[in-house]
Amino acid sequence: MRLAFALLGLLLLSSVAAAEEIKIGVLVDLSGPLTTFGTDIKNTLEIAKDEINNYFKEKGLDYTVEFYVEDTKVDPNVALQKVQSLHAKGINLIIGPMGSGEVANVKDYVTSNKIIIISPSSTALPTIIGFATPEDKKYIFRFVGTDDLQTDAIASELKDLGVKGVVIIYIGNAWGRGLYETIKPKLEEAGIEIAQPIEYPDQVPADFSPYISSMESELNKLIEKYGREKVAVVAFTYEEVYTLLAQTPEDSPLLNVVWIGCDGNAKSGKITDALEKVKRVGMYATLFESKGPAYDKLAEEYAKRGFGKAPYQYAMNAYDAAWVLALAYVEVVKEKGSYDPDAMVEKIKEVAVKYSNGEYGVQPVSGRIELNEWNDRASGDYAIYYVNEKGEWDVAGIWKFETKSIEWKHKPKWPEVKATPTPTPEKKETPVEKKETPKEEKKEEKKTPGFGILIAAAAAAYALRRRA
Template identity: 50%
Template sequence: MGLILITFLAGCTQTGEKAGGNIKEVKLGLLVDLSGSLATYGQNEKHACEIAEEKVNEYFKEHNIPYKVKLYVEDTKADPKICLDKVQALHAIGVNAFIGPMSSSEVKNVKSYSLSNKVIFVSQSSTADPKILGFMSPEEKKYIFRFVPTDSFQGKAIGDLAKELNLKNVIILYRKDAWGEGLKDAIVKKMKDNGINIINIIPYDPQINDWSPIIQTLSDNIKDKGEDTGVVFVGYEEGATLLSQINDNSPILNHIWIGTDGVANSEKIIKEVKDKAVKVKLYSTMFKSESEAAKELEKIFKEKNYGNIDQYALNAYDAFWVVSLAYVDMLNKTGKYDADVLSNMIKEVTKKYSEGVYGVEPVSGYIELNEWNDRASGDYGIFMVTEKGWKLAGIWHSKDGKIEWL
């Protein structure tokens, strides 16, 4: 490992000599939602990448690596069209590699642009199955990486959670987009495997404002049902608006709700509808993997008054490090941007970075990528809303499908 690091640094020094000792700028884009339905997570990821930018540049300076990374942040509002517009704008000024986008619908919308223009994306939180996003083979996805497992894992975690909570019947309410469709399908499969009856599956428009028709349907479906009936909400932070529009005395609030990584640890839920969320528990799943190094990043977050860090911010931090290191490796090898070389470098650097070759520990734990360039597996934290806010209540282990309650 030491020899590999020495070789890496030697290559950087040679590049610096060719450049006359000048520091070269590496441009990286960050595609996050800062004002839409995933803003809680987007703000965290922005902060994490800003910290990573500072740390990476310190690392380069300490090791005499003649590069400096500059971060370009864009607010996509988790809107696929806005996301593509932002990508095209940044690409026009020389940004060829991006952290993000956050949502699977955004990834789906940049797919063609990525292939035709050879632009690299490393998403910290897109989880839909590749085929749902339109990828027919790993080759079609060679420029798009995701540092999070697909929803085949989360669907199993939610199905097992429902069984563990002794639910016999569920109503599934889901966001009708690429992510919502995919996760809904994974949940339905696991629910059926676990012998849980699905009363109804209700789609909703991501742009919804008036939830009254949905609430009426939920109320009709759940009327006269016992405690063994629950609601599964597959959506983003618009779930806060949904809960706010439900009457305080509605029977819907007398049943357990299960959420997903679209609401887990949402500040919007706590600020706007905490009392109702406490009543329904809102057990919510989110990929969970962190190392000891995450504690230092959490400490920096608190010192800067950024609030509580979440898993996807950890993923984004690691993605920034990997892309930065891989980009420099690519430049040392080719002297210019080459998407195919960078794609291969990201795979190599991810492995080295996870093994500690660069002397930096991943904050999100060991990152193993599968043939689709997605994270290969992972456990899921089960969070619930209490009077004190979000609490980690348990962990679903992917190895055996068992839930460890804390």
């Protein structure tokens, strides 16, 4: 009997040992300017892990997936350190990093070591972050629309609103600068004047007052030229833009125009830092938005676990990236007998299509995944979010990729200029000045006018009578 139990135990152990762990690194921001989105990705991948492992079990596949999460703070140098650390642990598949500057900084290392990464949120054009040809970017995938699409959407916004001049502020990294350089020729072609652009450092400053002052100066020039309701602010920033707004004076002209945001600051929880000001300027921010058949199920599970109402788009992209990596890995090992990074590159493209078509019995949450020659997502719509009067993010419109036009639900309106009240001075009683009267005058004031003359006359009469 003991022998039977021992044999059973060995069988169970061998069964467990036979399940190969698919190790996937996750590089997200958990303590920097994209914390809202990084935490969202981490939470959503917890759901993906459980669902993928259940899928493997149901299909009789001896695999499990495990995620190794690292915080990069959206710092390119930290991202490289984390990639190197994961690689040292034998991890060759990574979801992330989030920022384009991070992707630019890790590209040489991941390429030379054949590490495959899928970023759910890096959007800068390949040429801006250092890729000359698609072959240079062979091991780097991005499951999000690039800035070429996003700037088309933003340019459409500005044209629809009749804007004639813009002040653009951007973070001085590959992503922020890339957005500016990508939209610049599009706005020039549309006849929209761009004031002197304002760049702040990648190491986000604590005090934005010098940049606020520069923005005000440039904005006033445009207002004088075109009028207030023909001018807007465009912010290519992360969530720190809400710190900037919090530091903006109440009487600043910046609060009298519409602000146009982007995917770096859309749907941010940091709006509470300056809620009334954000409500005033709207912050009409574009965000790649594509939903697939499995979205509702994921959103339900997300809410059930207490993560919030529903995951953001970047988290949905990461969820699909996890499925594609896991399914592709299994097929490569089945066909090759072991993992092969070059075969994996080709398999990812194939699996993305099959996964999008529902051929595995599971469906994407972020919609159809079509990749271009650069291994970037080739199409997709953009939602335009704004902060409504309730202080909540809401959909203002949808930019449609197919028509290159916007379907507005809430078209932006310029805020009314707040009249600066002139303080009413307090009424103070003016004290009556008391003048000292000379003693002689005081005595005279007590006398009846002409009294001295009467005395003199009486004295004269008395003298005449004595002579008589």
